[in-house]
């Protein structure tokens with residue numbers, strides 16, 4: 001971990017006195033950030049971190065680098081409730097901290113397949129084009145806009161607010177959020193987190209909705225194998241490892257529907273809000289189905305090494321994606337039932353728990369309420385619809401029972417989920433200019449609503 005400040009010239013340090021943030025400034029910074037090719041593991045990660053550090057310092061806020069190795073820093077900045085600048089701990093009465101997270105590393109792009117340069121941030125047809133415009137530098141800038149606005153009103157903060165931009169999210173987060181958690185565990189206890197993964201609109205059954213992620217599925221990896229008698233391929237015997245494994249797999253996949261564990265609260269809430277089980281938007285229908293069922297996938301398999309030899313062992317790895325709060329034990333029991341009596345063995349290699357925001361506590365309702373209001377005020381008439389994130393994000397390091405991790409970078413209908421999904425990690429990633437402005441304003445309003453005391457209080 002290093003606490004080194006950004007390398008700045010004396011002029012920059014003396015520079016202008018802190019001033020209020022504007023949309024023009026944030027848009028310009030967004031363009032600059034897209035032009036930094038911060039591909040995971042490249043020098044661009046550090047460059048993007050330094051850029052944000054400098055921007056914060058222009059507003060009088062010192063960022064702290066948190067780095068496993070100095071060339072791959074994450075950036076943390078803090079606003080203390082009550083305006084305390086140097087307080088090490090927040091006052092006793094304050095609410096749990098709000099943590100604004102996003103990742104500033106990006107996946108690479110194939111320039112031959114893009115309409116505009118991958119890191120060009122070209123403005124064309126009302127859109128800004130470039131890697132990171134949706135995953136997730138747009139969110140970084142939306143959060144930063146809100147953070148800098150809050151900085152101007154820090155005397156009214158009801159909770160501490162953290163801005164945390166990480167690297168290595170696309171590489172598994174060992175240098176990013178996982179490392180930050182290992183050295184700053186206090187940030188992760190009971191925090192109120194704004195994350196990536198949601199905020200995309202969808203048109204379902206004649207109405208507009210804004211998807212808000214409120215949880216993530218658990219991922220469990222299981223090695224499963226069978227042994228038999230090996231030998232030359234010219235004389236296959238009855239005792240073949242491959243055939244035994246195949247029978248085991250057939251049973252496991254045939255009974256997938258019996259893997260009936262975990263919470264379906266998000267799924268049920270989705271049905272309630274849309275008012276139907278039949279969704280006419282295919283992407284929406286997939287997202288709805290995903291929140292209601294467990295699935296098993298086969299990652300890879302290892303059967304023999306030479307074409308003329310019957311292998312003595314056949315092995316594969318299954319990946320279970322199960323609903324929040326489905327336990328490792330429940331998966332083990334399911335496997336035990338399916339494989340009973342078969343000469344097939346299994347071993348749980350890893351289990352990463354899922355999570356879901358607490359539906360019984362009022363914070364989710366409050367959050368949805370303030371998001372609905374802010375959207376309506378900015379001309380988006382749809383309703384907020386909760387969902388489970390489609391995969392795992394850095395939010396998993398914050399998720400736990402009763403957690404408050406919301407995936408929310410609000411966008412307009414022109415950047416609906418159907419439009420956005422193929423572009424993330426694909427080509428021609430781009431965001432509508434007006435979506436970006438809308439997202440900055442809406443998220444800022446929601447964050448202010450949840451972090452500021454009423455005036456005159």
Ligand SMILES: [Zn+2]
Nearest residue numbers: 135170424425
């Ligand atoms: Zn990504």
